[in-house]
Amino acid sequence: LNGVDRPDGRAGFARHFMSYGSLKGAPQSSEYFHAAPWLAFNSIQRWPEEQLPSLARDWAASPSKPTWVYEGRHEAHSDDSNRPEQWGPWQMRFQAWQAAFSGAFGHAYGHRQANAHGAKPDDWARATDTPGAHSM
Secondary structure, eight states, X not given: OXXXXXXXXXXXXXXOOOOXXXXXXXXXHHHHHTTOTTOOSEEEEOOHHHHHHHHHHHHHSSSOOOEEEEEOOOBTOOSSSOOGXXXXXXXXXXXXXXXXXXXXXXXXXXXXXIIIIXXXXXXXXXXXXXXXXXXX
């Protein structure tokens, strides 16, 4: 840490909220650092079907710290088992509402093309003008 004195007398980042973001499928911030004094809030990167147990575990942890979904499923996501049309505006709203109603303090929206997965440099601009992006 940078050695700045905090109001509580500990050295550390006095004016910064800090968290930790891990890879999808890896242990999340609360599993590594929940009790660390520098961790202001927890971050999870989960699929919708996995975020409920993560949020419940974080709610039960002590000391109490808020959690947000910093990366969920991206709109237009595709892989071996999913087609882009399976992840449209409805699914984006579903994951965001599921997070909010499960106690998360926030949810970050993502689009496959906006997150540097596009084939063309201007794909991110089109991706921010989608029904899912507008509804988020």
